[in-house]
Amino acid sequence: MNSDVVKEMDMPNLKEVSAPDERPAETVIEPGKTVGMPFTANPRFQLRNVEVFYGENPAIKNVSLDIARNEVIAFIGPSGCGKSTFLRCLNRMNDSIDSCRIKGSLQLDGQEIYSPGRDVVELRARVGMVFQKPNPFPKSIYDNVAYGPRIHGLANRKSDLDDIVENSLRKAGLWEEVRHRLGAMATGMSGGQQQRLCIARAIAVSPEVVLMDEPCSALDPIATARIEELIAELSENYTIVIVTHSMQQAARVSNRTAYFHLGHLVEVNDTSRVFTTPEHELTESYITGRFG
Numbered sequence: 001m002n003s004d005v006v007k008e009m010d011m012p013n014l015k016e017v018s019a020p021d022e023r024p025a026e027t028v029i030e031p032g033k034t035v036g037m038p039f040t041a042n043p044r045f046q047l048r049n050v051e052v053f054y055g056e057n058p059a060i061k062n063v064s065l066d067i068a069r070n071e072v073i074a075f076i077g078p079s080g081c082g083k084s085t086f087l088r089c090l091n092r093m094n095d096s097i098d099s100c101r102i103k104g105s106l107q108l109d110g111q112e113i114y115s116p117g118r119d120v121v122e123l124r125a126r127v128g129m130v131f132q133k134p135n136p137f138p139k140s141i142y143d144n145v146a147y148g149p150r151i152h153g154l155a156n157r158k159s160d161l162d163d164i165v166e167n168s169l170r171k172a173g174l175w176e177e178v179r180h181r182l183g184a185m186a187t188g189m190s191g192g193q194q195q196r197l198c199i200a201r202a203i204a205v206s207p208e209v210v211l212m213d214e215p216c217s218a219l220d221p222i223a224t225a226r227i228e229e230l231i232a233e234l235s236e237n238y239t240i241v242i243v244t245h246s247m248q249q250a251a252r253v254s255n256r257t258a259y260f261h262l263g264h265l266v267e268v269n270d271t272s273r274v275f276t277t278p279e280h281e282l283t284e285s286y287i288t289g290r291f292g
């Protein structure tokens, strides 16, 4: 057996194959081989041969990908395939997990994200994050948004801070709803409002990239639609990387879609192509609901 070829025994719908030259390409995953368009011109992130382990267990297996400026890229794939793990590498959110080790090259604008001297606070200001469950601080609406600009010293005067708070809330589509109650506790808002507040908090420090890890999974359809509209608006100014379990959401919000499977990056293509004419059989099986 060719050791370059991973035969995933627990993968459904795979044909049993006996020799490398008889194996249809679509029934195997070759580590490090991604079909489609994983690379772009003028990338913001250049990620090469990335491997992530939790202890001895590999979660990401030799993944290479570019993420362009001002694109919305969706990470999709079955539960446990490594989407969140890979996303969290982009702003070193895995640092707090002791067992997590990362190999390979991960560059943001040509500089290694994991270089020893890297300022992680500055990195996370440039690469903000919105989580699955809205997680406002137990503070006022104003203080939630002002928090980052305050710690990063982005405003010298109260009026400058007021402007940042207002602009961030406007960009997050929340200003009109909260302008008369900025002093109210953020935790008293609806789930959808809290998630838009978290987006306002992330963009208040002028990031270049916003990472979103299933940002709508705790929201109802109306709040979800509002967040999706917001993603479209934000995409004019920010690179957005979104992990989603909803293929409809990926199809609605992203320009490119990356399909992960058991830690491999199987296919990356224009979103319309992924959902109409996927190149890899595993992608097709997933998007047609044969597993996942």
Ligand SMILES: Nc1ncnc2c1ncn2[C@@H]1O[C@H](COP(=O)(O)OP(=O)(O)OP(=O)(O)O)[C@@H](O)[C@H]1O
Pocket: 054, 059, 077, 078, 079, 080, 081, 082, 083, 084, 085, 086, 097, 099
């Ligand atoms: N903190 C951790 N410690 C040990 N293993 C972990 C940890 N976090 C994730 N894993 C493992 O790494 C693999 C990838 O998990 P990850 O959460 O990245 O997948 P995912 O595709 O985002 O899944 P889901 O869609 O269910 O959120 C899984 O096998 C998971 O069990």
